[in-house]
Amino acid sequence: MDIRSAAIDLGLISPEIIILASAMVVLLLGTVLKSRGLMAFLSLLGLVVGLVLVLQQWSQPQSGYYGMVLKDNFSVFFSVVFIMTAIITLLMARDYLIAKHIDRHEFYTLLMFSTVGMMLMAGSTDLVVIFLGLEIMSVPLYVMAGMNKIDPKSNESGIKYFMIGAFASSFLVFGIALLYGASGTTDLRRIMADFSFLKMQSELLLYSGALLVMTGFAFKVAAVPFHMWVPDVYEGAPTPVTGFFSVGPKAAGFAALLRICVYGFSGMAELTAVFWLLAVLTMVVGNVLAIFQNNIKRMLAYSSIAHAGYILVALTAGGEGAVSSAVYYLLAYMFFNLGGFTIVTIIDSRTGSNSQIDEIKGLAGRHPYLASLLALFMFALAGFPPTAGFMGKFYIFSEAVRNGFVWLTVIAVMNSLVSVFYYLRVVVAAFFGKPDQEFSPVSFSPALFIALLVTAVGTLALGCFPGYWLELSQMSMFPII
């Protein structure tokens, strides 16, 4: 593939510019105008235009800004995931924010800022730019987590996330510094090109740098043992924000991990063992602890840890097919996880909700279609065919077996079995449980309807007719470094 390269090319970063500009417009207009609906609409518009512009860049790899920005299929694919996540979050958040009296225009601004940060993370091979992207992504997230000012749990969530985020960033920066010390550059492509020479010259610096960078991202993707913050942060944050947390930053973290560790450090075979250990720990701890949760948001928090574990299995397997499987899984995961969160958000919008699993009891009697969708998303999370969850796991496990990690796959499938138990608890509550008191009905808006439609169609389409999507993910598995 030929890479068109220019020093300064605004067209290259036009999606980021559009989204950033709309964020600014919303931020400024919001102080003058009262209509929050208009703000939400403008943000949606900005994100959709950004999405269209990103899609234009598919299959036309370009690089610019002295190699600091790279738009290959890998980054385009991830950008689409990020923007879709933001759009679905926005759609599901509107009614919740109104119900909880926190409908502020800053929410939309922060959402878009964060999205731009993720896009930068996925679209660069320079460690400094990746770090910059990470910070642009993270800082708005801290604010969003603590948005519900009158709720102490939300405050706790924001502060905790901030502390841990800062902690993780310091690991990352230190790692980057060590790598720079070893190689004299922050450009992954050059580190990779000189790898064998660097390894001879300064092995210790290189390896400790790589491990520290990995640790930094392990915090972001919530791999065990760097997961302690997840349940509290997820529980305390406003529900749509939690949904955003569980997909967006995680996907961004994996985008960076894939580019840096699987490609950049492809010469370090030893990393496989680290990933193996991380994968097993993450799956086991996430799944086992999820069983004991009575709060659905905490349960989904542990479940998101477990899902990070499955993706780490792909990273352990290594190789191009494995990268493609991780990419496919993240796309699938975005659909069904956000779908699940949309329904939890709807239920949480009722007054006096504490997001307990018991509150779902009786949903099927009152809203059978909503309950069926909830069941669909739960079965997808558990990995039942013919949903996207099954195809995603199938792809990852097949890559693991192909690369000889049969026992790792056995551990992974046994973890899936454990996960079936706690996902079914939600279905049990929705369908089989008798409500303690009359189930208070939930309200619906067109925005929620669209969010549910998109996620449900995505969940089924990626499961029943995965061919096209598999091709897309395979086309994006060769990041150009």
Add this chain to the structure above:
Amino acid sequence: MEQQILTLVTFFPVIGVALLLLVPRERADTIKAVSLIVSFVTFLFSLLMYVMFDPVANGMQFEINIPWIAAFGIHYHLGIDGISLLLIMLTTILSVIAILSSWTAIKTGVKGYYISMLLLETGMLGVFVSLDLFLFYVFWEAMLVPMYFLIGVWGGPRRIYAAIKFVLFTMFGSLLMLVALLYLFFLYHGYAGEYSFDLLKIYEMPIPLGAQTYMFLAFALAFAIKVPVWPFHTWLPDAHVEAPTAGSVILAGVLLKMGTYGFLRVCLPVFPEATIQFVPLISILALIGIVYGALVAMVQRDVKSLVAFSSVSHLGFVMLGMMALNVQGMEGSVIQMINHGISTGALFLIVGMIYERRHTRLIADFGGLAKSMPVFSTFFMIVALSSIGLPLTNGFVGEFLILLGTFKANSTYAIIAASGVILAACYMLWMLQRVIFGKLTKPENEKLVDLNIRERLVLIPLIVLIFWIGIYPKPFFIRMEPAVKAILSMVHKVDRADVERKEGIHVAQPTCVGTTCTISGGGAGCGK
């Protein structure tokens, strides 16, 4: 038509689901009518397929093979032979009957119930028609979901426990099967240089014995849990007892057959050497199941759990016959799968009918029903006798062939298994005696109304089948024979080649393996 008939039969119930979604949920009668008609039309299509089926042809019929997921070489590959044909017929008949039998029993969530029933039918049919292992797995797993809801929403008091146990047990096996499936997939890639889950292609691949053993264990575990082979049966009594009547009928009638079918379709032909290696183990487990199931059935106080444990015993016969690895044993095994579906399905229906009237299933609560409900008691009698295996009923044909085949393979096994027939007579007749004979002691039982037209309509087709198979089973045997012989030749092909290649090695092998091989050789002779 030839090409499309299987797709039509398999997915016609899904069209019914789409129709049901359009019907408002208050209109219960419309919902029932639509699902009954849809399942009946599905049955008619399967009947058409039965007529079009060439009974003597070898190989798969009505094959359709189009690419589905190109990246993995996965094809939408359907096709049937005589064995799947019979199981499909059983499925479509039992589905109609199950839907008709739930007419008055299901009062809440009618719409969801019939949607689940129809989805379940598609899932089961899909398992029997798939020739692509990926497709097979998808149907195998997807079918769990509607069954889970049937037990969990419309089941008895301990339904939640039973539903979750059912799903977790089945998933445990099938997830390990998934790993083995993937291993097999890459093994085939190494052998043929292309990616494929196509069962017919995988049949032709020789697999080293070590790998065969592991994969056989993974597949066999998944199927054994489903059958269920002792000691993996513990989910079955719970699921059976808690499921609504129609759910039990489908569960016993068809779902358990998916396990035995899996052995026939996948384990035996793909891993022939491992199969021969594991014949003694599986046979012994089957024997334990036969005796244990019968003994436990004998002490049950609830009629439904008695029938449930009798399933464990009967499925032990099916597995034993299959493991004889000769024509008689395997044909008996296949016909016994059908028989068990008919007889046990009918037994569950009968239990359901009496439960609807009395809201109890305890044997002690009944007695002398023959006086108050003569028609009911007659039906009950016939079905129970067919379950025992009385001559002229279907059970006799199946059990006789199984014992015959087993005797040829290993006479000790046959003798132990025969005791299971006697035990079956014990628990069944004793139960009959306490339920329908004797004096009418309870006043509640005096006023019981006999079967109405719908209930008779539900049972009569099964009674007809009981006698048909019992008196003139030839049409069924003709159709399954080429398929059975094909499977046996695949099992023994390797065996014979092995014998020819390294003659005399067998003598040096441990006795048990040696015996099996000699006997299987004999079976192959019969197979010709």
